Amino acid sequence: MPPKFGTSGLRGLVTELTDELVHAHIRAFLAACPHGGTVHVGRDLRDSSPRIAATVIEAIRGAGLGAVDCGAVPTPALAMAAMARGHAAVMVTGSHIPADRNGLKFYIPSGEIAKPDETAILEALKTGGAPDAPQGPLEQDPDCAARYVARYVDGFGAQALSGLRIGVYEHSSVARDSLGDVIAGLGGTVVRIARSETFIPVDTEAVDPDTRAALAGWAAEHELDAIVSTDGDADRPMVTDAKGAMIPGDVLGPITARLLGARIVVTPVSSNTLVDAMEGFEVRRTKIGSPFVIAGMEAALAEDASAAVVGYEANGGFLLGFAANGPEGVIAPLMTRDAVLPIVAPLAAARDDGRGLAEMAAGLPPRFTAADRLQEVPSERSMALIERLRAEPAARAEFFDTGSAEEAIDETDGLRVTFANGDIVHLRPSGNAPECRLYAEADSPERAQALLSGHLDRLGARLRDAA
Template sequence: MAAIAFKKLQNGSDIRGVALEGIEGQPVNLTEEAVTTIAKAFGAWLSKKTGKDAGQLKVAIGRDSRISGPALLAAAAKGLCTAGVSVTDCGLASTPAMFMTLVTDGFSFDGSIMITASHLPFNRNGMKFFVASGGLEKSDIAEILALAEAGDFLTPQTPGKMDACDFISVYAKGLVEKIRAASGSEKPLEGFHIVVDAGNGGGGFFVDKVLAPLGADASGSQFLEPDGSFPNHIPNPEDKTAMESIRGAVLANHADLGIIFDTDVDRAGAVDKNGREINRNRIIALISAILLHEHPGTAIVTDSITSSGLKTFIEEKGGIHHRFKRGYKNVINEAIRLNREGTDCQVAIETSGHGALKENYFLDDGAYLIAKILVQMARLKKEGKTIDELIADLQEPLEAKEYRMKILAEDFKEYGNRLIEALKEYAAKQPGWQVEPNNYEGIRVKFAQGDGDGWFLLRLSLHDPIIPLNIESNAQGGVKHIAGKLYPFVAQYEEIDSACLQEEVQG
């Protein structure tokens, strides 16, 4: 059997790999053997971090609806038990729920694992790890994989014990209690018609375990049954097909709100009663409006591709917009840093739908994000208002587009960073190019009204050999105008596949 390339399974602060055959050119590398060994390594790492012997450790494991989930959960449990660690099988769960196993009264776990690959295709899977202080960092994952590669594990004579727990019900009950407490009502959603689209991921529990106890009519909800082949659409609030699916359900059922989750429920999006999507900049604006009412002047940390209109929206409501790097761990860690240094920051949120609130352990939790919106809906109803009114004055761009240009160079990070540094020098010399001074990722350049009336952001992808380019404009034809300004520079770089940008400019 070929040696396992453990280090290649790292994807930032997660483990990701191909778990099933079925797609040509994608051989399985996240095998049951690999997961067993990584779980053993996590046990060893956890023992070192806590100072406890393996026999004293307890770890909870959950999974999303992926086809490979049960087998990989069993493989992880086997690895931990072999190492002497006791395991609780939480079965079908959400990523946020698996963190909550560590901080919920009545439970005493030392760590937890979620078997998930978020919105990736059916053949992929992965592992996320938690301790009570939060999700593991990139450096922690590297350390665990180094232990797995070394394979130097002690095997105690007494294996760890195994039991099971329906923790998603415990987690859902906690959400219900929070919503009731915040709204001051046993059934605050009575009279509301709310539909959920779980995309056959792990979010189907929200209907029976959260909405029903709160009094909502959830008829018309769809794709609630777990099915890791994702037969209807990818569970992803950023996916056009997925958003059109929940939009259609809202309009067909004349619902007050539509909710959509990603596969492991750490991200969410919504649709208002008029069929307007509440995702990307709009969901950031909505949670910002709610939190700025509760915490005037708070800072809102977002990823780098948020719109100029969102910045204006936050600032006009008295908040501070702190635009940072992409990556949910990046925005979360930046929000934690701001609080530590004395700046109140209540939320870290990406346009992808990853939203982490200070009041909820800075855990990116799609269900909790929706819970905040539901509480606000109940409050607004008493005033004769609806949730969409909170973001009615958000200025949205007339045009917005993303181009994902492949980097063909072998050392793609070095090549991409060299291009970006050269562009910074180039941009500084171009008339009418206004380089954003407080930018933490790539280069962001603004253009005045009459000269594109918008901006571009060129950055290096977090993990892939790609340079994404985002362009936004408030003028008809503005995206093409701005693309035309940038294309001659990018075209000089032979190791960049800029055909998509060329097509925009010349089309």
């Protein structure tokens, strides 16, 4: 499919992200959105990213604006650097999707662009975008990642992870060096694992069985208290307990929100409902995607500028909307999806509490999720099936197999069905790739996994039949 905007930026096949297309989108962005006169540019570690980043910088400078080359840095580090100076930013990344794809994430001086900004960019594409001008200046920012590391060391303190052995699954994450630096700066012992010079598309929301087995093996081999990692551009965390078992992102989110003293939690409809059962939170649900979470957070801040509001997604990406008091210092707001905060906060909380991550998670309300996706399925085919299930109760009764009556339907994003026994099954076409996402929730991890496996098989059969 041609490059298009999804839940987080522009995505497409590398072969279709030509210099001409990238140049046109950058010029459209500069014409349609505020930029502060300068644009910071970062990239992930895909083979295609340096070429695309060079085109981005060329397009910015050719419009007469300043460009700041931050090199290979985590997306939230880039956003933090640009926002601190009142500038825009562009991150070249395909996030967690395969290496044959890539993309652009756009930031205005106040943070990540919203859906109306995407519409404005697409309209500007029709008129040619920002015109040529005398070439703008080029600046390097070699300290971008170091300032990002300091954010967490200053907020949590040099002893926050003292005594813990933390494995860093490095793979091809652009944060593989800075994540280890954060852990070491907080007093933890860093064990670096499985660095790869070939890009590996790690989806923290749907970790494959081989990777799960490897995580368990590394945890035992190195006698670790946890293993941490991120997706390709480091805006989604991966965290395991001492046995290498995954701690889902929508469990890390509530733990982090609680430690930071949040009162309003904004999260997509796909996130675990355990947060609704926790005391002290007002929970607001949105469509899936950080732009929708940001819009929900901004609405809360419009109601009360001092609101202690945070956001997170089921993939674990965490957004901080207020100046939070960390154990050792203030952690400034960062209204973009971040992977490091929901890694550090749960580890620090578990250490202070004298329990491991598994015990801390077990103390939360007993709701469990499982997620996966059916790959290489055109979005149109997924949407056609979901529309039929929405419209026809008999089709839903035939498709969903929970042994319980349908209790409620939520069409906020895709089709999310709740059953009388508490089971939840949610179908949704991906906004970034030709995939159909499937989420399941139940009162036990075994039940959630069974729901996921059974319905994923059924989904595959239905979509193959539709081919």
